[in-house]
Amino acid sequence: MRFLILPLVAALSLPAWASDADIVAARDAVRRNDVPALMTAMAGSQNDLLAPYPAYWQLTRDLDNASDADVRAFMARWPDSVLAERVRADWLRRVARRGDWSTFAAEIPALPDVALDDELRCQKLTLRVFQSDAAAIAEAKGGRWMIGKLQSPGCETLLGTLVSGGHASEADLWRRARVLMTADRLSAARDLTAGLATPLTQEQQKAAASANPSTPAGAALRLYAVTRLVNSNLDAAETAMNQIDGRVPAAEASEVWAMIGLRAARRQDTQLALRAFSRTSRSSLDDNQWQWWARSALRAGDWQTLEKVIDAMPDKLAQKGDWRYWKGRALMAQGKPGANGEFVKASNDGNGFYALLAREELGNSMSAPPEKWQPGRKDLAKVDASPSVQRALALFQISQVYSRPEFRSDAQREWRFAMRDQDDAFLLASAERASKAGFYEMAIYSADRTDDRHDWEMRYMSPYRDSTRRYARMLDLDEAWIYGLIRQESRFVHMARSGVGAQGLMQVMPATARWIAGKMGVKDYSIMDVDTNIQFGTWYLNYVSQSLGHPVLATAGYNAGPGRARAWRAAVPLEGAIYTETIPFDETRDYVKKVMANAVHYAAVFKHTPLTLKARLGTIPASVAPIDGPASAAPDGR
Incomplete structure (x- = not known):
């Protein structure tokens, strides 16, 4: 069926559509581990636009046993392709795992940062540790060292290299032992300290709360005992820390205070969070803890503390539009000068939630979209000539014709690769091609990335x-x-399915769909049908909106469940932006920001009566105030 995309790439001479069946057959053969069928399918598609795919599946089905020569041959045959990049990444993980650091050092520079996953980043860091790079050692000890959960093989190798290379002091080992115990990796903690004069024992772990904090082992154990309380009894954890603070190493005490602060902040116990964070040393806080300290001050209405926390943040955080905006608000609330300067900087940080709010503070609300820029024939021809774009559209077509979502994932990957480092003209021409093909998510992806030239009707x-x-x-x-x-x-992927089972355009859960159908009196339906999905999704959104009485609460409730949206209210009325910023779930917080900002942009595109983002956010009623609407009996989610 490849002829269906020919109008989009008319200048190209593509192979016959029959080879699509060979591509699908090749993938199925790999799944069955049917080598003869795979070879037959590969032979049928060897001159096809998508020929790299069967070759990639054949190579990677047993990459552990592939020779370096085979890997290099693949990368040489299809250079500058997303599959060559994936092969290089998969291969280099294995090269590092087998300890071939000379090959790793020679090949890793060819892999761009955007292609590095967590394990490869650890392996790059391990290489530098082997080379006694002081900055790498410090980076590893400041970050990975303090992660207690089991990490990828490459990251575990990094940690082992720090120990075997003599880069971890006795204090460092006890510090990590505490982190491991906190993550319930008790035997790993004992193994780590086995070579010390007084290694950790199982009996000591059981009696951690009564350990003598004057010794390195005792300090680690007492702090571990506190961390066990953090998830169950924050008040008890605070009391326990007050009892030993000053008797354990200050840096380690600070780390535990930060844990208490973070947990309290996420539970919206703002006063405890502020007390705990105030006991920390600034060097012990990670980015997440810094931001939750600021959120706690924000939710408490403590503008002075908020200003101080933002000023003390690492520059990479303080310069973000989010905290520029709140710095401006903090200055304004205290009657201090400089607020407009912060709003100007925040307003220049894209077109999202805080950029819109900052512009509104400056008197510039979103009433009309930017002028549309139309790509010309040369721009479109350049896109049509891109092999990655060609492959992306061909893979997308297969996904549609054969109802195979895995090919759509391949197409998305090819598309993202093709868009790297492209100018606005290429991005907008690509968006037009994707939109005409019905590849909506990638049309948005391309249109979203422009800097100076825009097409708001494509982006939204x-x-x-x-x-x-x-x-x-x-x-x-x-x-x-x-x-x-x-x-x-x-x-706008109408066949979308989430990892938890939500389906369709509006990501309705099957259980919720059954509940909605019962309420509406609908007996025969398919939630994957576009019209039905929109009907059910809008019905549920309306139900949640009436139940919760506020669009911000309804948006949060649509994502996380109405019960949670209610529970996140405060004892006093909250500005909508403050409620949104202090939502405990990272996904839901980001979701609400994006949905509400999107609504502003869509209203501009639709030429609706302008409504500022601040007006849309409004004020969230206090938790003690009744919500005017029916009590929700819906499943707590979509």
């Missing part, structure tokens, strides 16, 4: 509008809000 596209508009009018829902939510939920 509105497919399936007949259905969406109809149900929006029936339910008296804001169409821009619905589209803002769909864009974030599925990027």
Whole structure:
């Protein structure tokens, strides 16, 4: 069926569509471990645009036993391709695992940072540790050393190299032993200290709360005893820390205070969080802890502390638009000068949640989208000539014709590779090609990345509008809000399925769909049908909106469940932006920001009556105040 995309790449001479079946057959043969069938399928597609794929599947089905020569031959045959990059990454992980550091050192520079996963980053760091790079040793001891959970093989090798290379002092070993015990890796902690004069024992671990904190082992054990309380009884953890603070190493005490602060902040116990964070040394805080300290001050309405925390943050955090905006708000709340300067800087940080809020503080609300830039014939021809774009569209077509979502994932990967380091003209021309093919998520991906030239109607596209508009009018829902939510939920992939089972454009859970169908009196339905999914999703959004009485609460409830959205309210009314920023779930916090900002942009594209983001966010009623709406009996999620 490859002829279906020919209008998009008319200048190209593509192979016959029959080879699509060979590509699908090759993948199926790999799954069955049917080597003869794989070879037959490969022979049928050897001159095809997608020929690298069967060759890639054949090579990687047993990469552990592939020769370095075979790997290099593949990369040489298809250079500058996403598959060559993936092969190099997979191969180099194995090269490092087998201890061939000379080959790793020679080949790793060819892999760009964007292609590095967590394990490869650890392996690069290990190479530098072997070379006695002081900065690498410090980086590893400051980061990976303090992660207690079992990490990838490459990262575990890094930690072992620090020990075997003599780069970890006795104090370092006890510090890591505490982290391992906190992660319930008790035997790993004992193994780590086995070579010390007084190694850790199982009996000591059981009696951790009564250990003598004056020794390195005792300090680690007493602090471990505190960390065991953090998840179950924060008040008891604070009391226990007060009893030993000053009797254990200050740096380690600070790390535990930071744990208490983070846990309290996520539980929205702002006063305990602020007390705990105030006991920390600044060098012991990671980025997440810094931000939760700021969020705790924000939720408590403590503008002075918020300003101080932002000022003390590492520059990479303090310079983000989020904290530029809140620094401006903190200055404004205290009647200090400089707020507008912070808002100006935040307003220049993209077109998202805080950029919009900052512009509104400066009097520049979003009333009309930027002028549309239209790619020309030369721009489109350049895109059509890109092998990665060609492969992406061909793979996408296979995914559609054969209903095989794994080919869509391949297509997305090819598309992202093709968009790297491209200028605005290429990105917008690519977006046009993807949109015409129905490859909506990648059209948005490309249009979203432009710097100076824009196409807002592409970036905030509105497919399936007949259905969406109809149900929006029936339910008296804001169409821009619905589209803002769909864009974030599925990027208009109507066959989308999440890892937890949510389905379709509006990512409705099957259990929720059954509940909705019962309420609506619908007996026969398919939640993957576009119109049905929009009907059910908008019905549920309307139900949650009426139940919770506020669009921000409804947006949070749509993602995390109405019960959680209610529970995250404060004892006093909260500004909508503060409620949003202090949502404990990272995913939901990001989701609400994006959906609400999307709604502003969609309203501009639809030429609706302008409504500022600040007005959309409004004020969240106090938790003690009744919410005007029906009590939710819906499943706690979509």
